[in-house]
Amino acid sequence: MEILSQVHAANLVRWAKDKPEVLVLSGDLTAPTEAHLFRDAYPDRFFSMGLTEQNFMSVAAGLAREGFVPLVHTFGVFMYRRALDQIAISIAYPSLRVRMFGFLPGVTTPGGVTHQAIDDIAVLRGLPNLTLLECADATETASVLDAIHPLPGPVYVRMIRGDSVRLFPADEPLRVGQARVLSREGEITVFSSGACTEEALKARTLLAARGVALRHLHVSTLKPFDDPRLLEAAAQARRGLITMENHTILGGLGTATAELIAAHGLGVRLARLGIRDQFLHGASKPYLMREYGLDARALVRQVEALLHTDFAIGEDELAAVALGAAHSTAVA
């Protein structure tokens, strides 16, 4: 599978070239959030804001009020935890075109509890006017700027950095409000997001070899959560629906799915894979995904539980599973 490096850094420079209204604000994390090439290319549109998170969320709002589109770059935790009131009152309430790029979602950093955004969606979902997105691969990272630019209100993106896998074809960009239908067969439905989608794809490969198909949708728009594809796939989950997220199961994708099921009276059994109401600690992504049940293994075991079957998928198979590109079955 193709691995790309620093996708956002280069894309940001290319994308912002003909957009003089776009500014970048950085909270002393310029290279760590891949904003350094923008800084070097457009120094007049780059603002070093230091460690003043509450301040620069509000400053971004002021800039947006005057017609600029500020892209705020820092780690997610330092926005939604440190500056929640500023996001709510300065940005979300007036519904300003501020774009918040929250890096280091959940297990994607070994930085431990202070750096891992495990509850950003839960915290921010309750804010009116805010659109919440999550990037899962190089294609989504490279297309998210285009996807959100037309939105008239504020956007928070769970963003990835460094080396990223390409799960989705480069010509199938992220589209706001549209889940990717990756598989239409099977009596169990899986909704996965972010880093968990790659794991779900691995699990599907293993289960397919056992003759088990999963209906699989990748969710990049976490709010609004009104895509009819999701409702349709939930309604078809005869043997259960499994959500899988790099986030606490309280208030994120799993919760939104529970609300969808309940609101439509679907009566579908729901299993939520994700961080189970606990803090993580500093360790590698593969270790954390295994330890906290966010990996292909966890999905395999959950499918086995729903089907009351042991598929005898061993550790060697889990370790060896390789992926091809995940083509969406959806027609754009």
Place this chain on the structure above:
Amino acid sequence: MAKFVSAEVMTSWQEQTRHVAHGIRCRVLQVTIEHNGGYLSQACSSADILATLYTRVMRLGPSQGPLIPRPYPGAPGPQNPASFNGRIYNGPTAPDLDRFILSPSHYALALYATLVETGRLAPEGLEQFNRDGSSVEMIGAEHSPGIEIAGGSFGQALAQAAGIAMARKLHAETGCVYVFMSDGEFQEGQTWETLLTAAFHKVDNLRVYVDVNGQQVDGRMDRVMNLEPIQAKLEAFGMQVVRVNGHDVAALAEAIEHHGPGRPLIVLAYTQPSRGIALMQERGPNLHYIRFRDEAERQRYRDHLRAMHAREA
């Protein structure tokens, strides 16, 4: 339209401005009596500052807002085309005109009264104050007359004003961004983050008038969380600071004459929270929100208002 322009009886702009300030205190006292409660001390401390800003300091165009404010239009944003912003009462936005940002929205009533006294709002507009469904809210938000930013959560308005000021510099606009703040807001960490930022990015089109009335909800600031010496702290943060008597309209107006390039200007306006209504001193030290203890006390304030009106005449 506005009383302060009748030049036959007013010999100087200072007198006119003081007349506006007196009118602000009278109107806020009247509303406080009618509602049996209000942010009265804030009007007493800030009346001269607001009057000076609106009549002498800021370059504002004529109000674009209806004399009788429209009802609450719903929350702002592109999802609500019916929404409007209270800044229309401060005139149009234009590159050469100034902007006014009220930071502590608890001063809303004092600001509404200022708009009335400067002909930007009808006196009858105040009848909607704190009525359900009205935009003339007690702690105003950005649909309230004269209010551009919901400033009720302290420390955020200054940062947003700094953002607006930075944007105006990027757009090569010549107008300034004036911010009215209260001293209590300088207890917020965000305020100091913003000062750091405004100095670093040389936001010198930002001018902040601070009502240093020494008051907060729990009482005197020096007993709750002392801030003094404020001037030294602000200067250490790279601000240009002018310290004035906040009831001296000439000094308040002159303060901006000292503003040089490269730094924001902070005008520390030292004020008395019972200025013009000495009766309030009996209620100290907690003057944040005045609600009369009984009808007898309310009557004493009615009598005081009558005396103030008589003085006006």
